[in-house]
Amino acid sequence: MTADPLADLRDWHLPDPVSWWPLAPGWWLVAVLVLAGLLVVVRFGVRRRHRTSLQRAARRELERLGRELAVHGDRRRYLAELSRLLRRLALARYPRDQIAGLTGDDWLAFLDATCGTGEFSGGIGRVLVDSAYRPADQIDFDPERLAQLVERWIEFNANSIRGKR
Numbered sequence: 001m002t003a004d005p006l007a008d009l010r011d012w013h014l015p016d017p018v019s020w021w022p023l024a025p026g027w028w029l030v031a032v033l034v035l036a037g038l039l040v041v042v043r044f045g046v047r048r049r050h051r052t053s054l055q056r057a058a059r060r061e062l063e064r065l066g067r068e069l070a071v072h073g074d075r076r077r078y079l080a081e082l083s084r085l086l087r088r089l090a091l092a093r094y095p096r097d098q099i100a101g102l103t104g105d106d107w108l109a110f111l112d113a114t115c116g117t118g119e120f121s122g123g124i125g126r127v128l129v130d131s132a133y134r135p136a137d138q139i140d141f142d143p144e145r146l147a148q149l150v151e152r153w154i155e156f157n158a159n160s161i162r163g164k165r
Helices: 025-072 075-093 104-115 124-133 143-158
Strands: none
Touching (some): 025 143, 075 104, 075 124, 104 124, 104 143
16 A cells, blocks of 8 residues: 555645734824824814913903993993903914004004904094093993994904914
């Protein structure tokens, strides 16, 4: 009897499973693109949150000033605080050298130019400048209309307010 020539052959076997590591170049590219996309989304979200938080804080401040006016009735103080609020927001939005030196009619013209209403120089907003030169008993204005004008300015400029940090 002759020896079986196939007896010394090994049985067939499956190849080793494919390892997931190291990744193929295509997966590295996908990972880089996903990370870049996440960074863009996070940066956009942080900017938007900062912008809306500044807008919310300004609205809360405006409401607080209205409540204080109702309690103490000091119109001159109310107008000074409104002007300070507007200036702080303008400094957050526009370059400091463009805002810091503005006073009087130039300040009102800037507010009109950045809101497009014309109501600061030629309307209710004029009281922000005129009140400084009048006795307290002669300051007459509608606080609700002025607050609406300031809120409109905040809303108009909030979409472009950016942090400087």
